[in-house]
Each structure stands twice: as C-alpha cells, then as structure tokens.
Amino acid sequence: MLASATTQAPLPYRVIGSDGTRTLPVVRTSGTTDFVALDTLARFFNIAMREDARTGSVALAVGSQRVALTEGQATVSAGGRLVSLSAPVTKDAGAWLVPIDFLRVLDPLLDRRIDIRRGSRLIVMGTAVVPKVAPQFERTAAGGRLVITVDPATTSRTTREGNIVTVRFQADALDLTPLASVPAEWLSGIRADGPALYLDLGAGVSNVRQADAQDATRITLDLLGATPTTPARPEPVAPIPAIDRPGTLRTVVIDPGHGGADIGRRSASGLEEKQVTLAVAQRLKGMLESRFGLRVILTRDGDTDVAIDRRAALANNNKADVFISLHANGSPMPTMRGWQVQSLDPAEYASSAGGQPGSTDPDQSVPVVGGGMRVIGTVPWRLAQMPHAERSSQFGEMLAARLGDAGLPSQTAPFHRAPLRVLVGANMPAILVEMGFLTNVADAERLGSSAFHGAVAEVMVGVISELRAGWPTFGGGDR
C-alpha cells in the first residue's frame, strides 16, 4: 500500500469580535502548536511592525508599548516584561511566524480580551459573547432527550418551524461541540449559524417539549415519538434555594477526575468515569454561575488528560475558595455501592511538616516590580493543604450530611480521610467526592442519568450556599 502524499492545510481560526467575524489563516501546525504569520496579526490589530535584519529580530509598536521578538527564541519582551511562548518564533520563506498563543501577549497591551479556543478554532475578542454549546442525546421511555449545556449562561429562545427547531441565543456566535452519533430517526442534523442553533428533527419525532425554559445554562428538549409507549415521568426538580446573599466565597474550582487516555473506571455498559465526572462538573458550574454569579473554573472542560499537579495549581493560581474533585468509584465486589466524601488525612504528612500541621517555610524576601523588597510567607507545594485540612474535613462532613439528607445512598462510611494526591497541593479547603460505583448495576445506571447529576449538583450548590454565609466557627486553620 502506498502512503498518501497529500497534506491537509491547517484549519484557520475564526476571529469573532463585536464588529464581526474574520478569518485568521494558520500557516503551519507543529505538534499541537499552530503558527500564524506575524504580518497578518499586525494587519488585524493595526500594529506597526519593523524588522531588524542585523540582529534577527522584529519589533511591534502596540500603542505606547513595544514588543520585541527574536528568531529562535520562545520568549518575547512585551512592555518591559518577558513572556514565554509555547514555541520559538521562526522565519519561513522570509515571513515571521509566531505560535497562536502570542495573541495572549497582545491581550493586556491592546486592553481587550482575547480568548483562544483551539479545539473549536475560535478566537473571541473584546466584548463578543460566544457561549460554548454542548448538546448530549439520551434515550427516554417516550423517545429521546436532547440536553444542551450552555457555558456561560446565555438566554435563548426556542422556536419550531416544521422539522426544524431553532434555538436563538443572545450572543454574537456559538462555539458548538459536535454531537456524538444520534439515531437519524430522532435528529438528522445539528448546525450553528451565527447566534442560532438549528436542529433538524428526524422522521420519528412527532412533538418537541422544552423542560427548563428558564435555565440559561441548560436547554432540555424532549423529542417525543409518534406513538409514545408510556409518558416519561417528569424528573423531580429540587426547589431552588432562596439565597442570593453576597458572601466571601467567590471562586470555586471543580475538578472532573481523570480525562483523555485516563478513563478511570468503566461500567459494564461502557459508561466511563471521565464522562460522568465531566457531566456533573459542567452541570454544577452552570448552576453556581447562574444562581450566585460565582466564578467557577473547571480543571478540564473537555476530554483531556490533565496532570494531577496542574489540577491543584489551577485552583491555587486562581485563588479559589474551595476545590471539589469529582470521581466515581469501583470495586471487584459488584454489591458495593453509594457515594462517599473524602478529605486529606494530615496525619500522613505530619513528619514532612515537622510534626506541625500547617507549618510553612520561613518567610522570604522577594523583589517586587518597581523596586524594593517584600516579605512573603511561602507554602511548600507538598504541604499546601495542611493549613486547610480541618476546614476541608468540615466541608466534607457537611456535604456528606446533606447528601444523606437528600436520600442518596451512601457507603457504610459516608466520609473519611485519606492521603489523597490531588488534594495535597490545594491551598484552600478541598474535598474529593466519589459519587457512586460504576461496578454496581444500580449505581452505574444512576451515574449515567441526567437526573442524578442534577440531584448531586443540587446538594453541592446547597452546601456552597451555606458556606457563602461564612464558615462555621471551629478551632482549626484558616485562610
């Protein structure tokens, strides 16, 4: 068999701003890095560009700031500070090429938001609103259900004309996640055009019913068959907690466990732990954002493998107030079932901390921008969780109690402490939640159901709402 000599041209990026959509061509892709021509970027942003052949460098004038790039270097000087790029700047046939993340260098200099979404080949600029729209299809007794998750929360209006359902969002464009295979009898096509999402209904659909019209983070469309056997039982909807008071809890980081090649556990029916954790995380994120306006960050927003330290690092770098790692359990005993909440066992780290949970390295003097020194207390990465261990335990016990109150079946021990790797580097109260056993038939069925995801997320929202009013008084460490 002869190897094919054809090479596919790299896909360009769509650049969406409040003034319209343009196309940014990609000159070359190396590994996972896309390179674009610097002169194209300069034209895009109306930036003056001057090359110095003698030194092998090029300079950009961005307002009053100067950006200097040198061939073969993966760092650039921007406004007097050094910024690292994902790959070195190169020259190809006389053209300067920069990795796409160079745009982030321009972001603060241009004083406008530049959001690069490589997976969907989108660059969102300025105040443009481009929500991520992720549809998922599941079978129901009455036919099928299409659940469309919208991130960030964006209001929309759904209409139907013949066999086409249109969901029109108050946005500039949509970042549509491709839908996994759906039987054509229910849905023959799905496409986005500007701020509208078009669903081509299959021949098997006689009626469409929207369940949660008021939820700006989620659109649920029940696709009802021509001859429904038994009407679908409406999901019990928990009352929305009547709370909207401001609190000290502002940022929540949710960690959907596993991802990418690391699937975690898999049920007999093929449901993977990484899918369950992501679905619940996205659901929880939407609820927290829409109800409380909290800043919610996921450690992964797709099927990607994220290094274990990077998960806690994301929470630390974003100064999260709480960190929640979501998992699903497994056991060789198929009878094992139920959720369990866990927090770090500080006793395992007592020797590393000099026998004192909460110990930190001695204060250090560091230089600060503009001159002078500042004394800061440093926290060793391996011990970052130690000062928060008591509060994490309190958070975990609260959640375990509320999950129990909600009638969700737990393991024999609903809460315990263990030396958990993902929590040890988190510099804030942090817990790990095992939502059930994928190796138990009943649990696996629940873990795959949207209703269960909603029920678990609802309990977590309730606990976070309690914490927004302030942490209960106790004698442990503090933030």
Added chain:
Amino acid sequence: MTLTRRLWGYIALTVAGAALGVWLVSLWLPGWLVDTPLREGSAATSHTADGAPGDARRISATLFYVAPGGDGLIAVEQDVLYASSPADQARRIVERQLGAAPPGHASAIPAGVTLRALFLTSRGEAYVDVSREIVTGHPGGSLHEVLTVYAIVNAVTVNLPEVTAVQILVDGHEVDTLVGHLDLRHPLRRGTRWVQRTP
C-alpha cells in the same frame, strides 16, 4: 611477683576488651545488614533461614484481604516461612501477601504482581518494589486503590514492629499514585482504620 601481677592485669584487660568488641559487633551488625538492599537471587537472600537450606520453619503472620462487604480489609493469620533478618522476613511476608488469597477470601492486589526488591532503612521505613502489574492490572477506583496499598503497608508494619512506614515503588520507580488517587510519593504509616474486626 610484681611483674607476674602486672602480666595478669594485662591479660584481664585484653580479655575484657575482646569481650566488649564481640558484644558491640553482635549489637550493630544486624543493623548494618538491614540497610543492605535485598534483591531476588542476591547473596543476601540466599543465606536466609539461618543459613540452613530447606529450613521449613514458619511463623504466623497477619495478612490482609478484602472484607466480605468490599468496603475494607480483614486480617487473616497465615503461615509464612521464617527468615532470620527483618528484611528477609519482610520479603517473605510481602511475597505471601502478593500471592493468591486463601480459600474464602479475595485479594486486594491484582493477579500477577511480583516483588522485585525490598529493603529497610535504619529509620524504620520499608521500600517495597513491585512489578508493574499492580498498575496495569488494577481495576481502578479510590476505594480499591486504598485496599491494595494498605494491604501491603499493613502486612509489613503489623508483622514487623520495627518498620513504621512503607513506600511502594513500581518497577523500581517512585510513583505518584497507583491509579490516580492515593499519594504514594512518601512512606505510608500503618492504616488500621481500613481494617474491619472479624465477627
């Protein structure tokens, strides 16, 4: 007369010094041996069981298997070959723990896992280097990871009081976790809270 008395004095001092030397060597030598890494088939391994090949003396060791409910470990007394040094005894205990579970019990350790090396330090820590099947054959889940790890940690620390903590290595390397949950970057202490009382 004076000369004879002085001679006897020298002899007494020499004998006392030699006795003290023998006592000190006998006191410290086992500690030096303990710090020696013991690898399969090495000379250090071949002189176990008091140097008597075929010595079938046995000790009763407490090993750990999955509790009937699956949510913990239970302790089971098992016969293990006797060894004269703590390191060799630890090795035999771990090999027995990694092997098949006794009838009526389930092992928390994936099938096919073998002990590659084991050594003890003078700080009372054991380093147990096992084969990669402990990762590749692991069914996953934080609960089962806990049971796998603490079956090994407890088997060593419960039976050898001089060992206070155990670090598990895989194929000779330190690992972050087995399957994504438990922190294995440092020696773990005995975890009796995972052990259920037998009815």
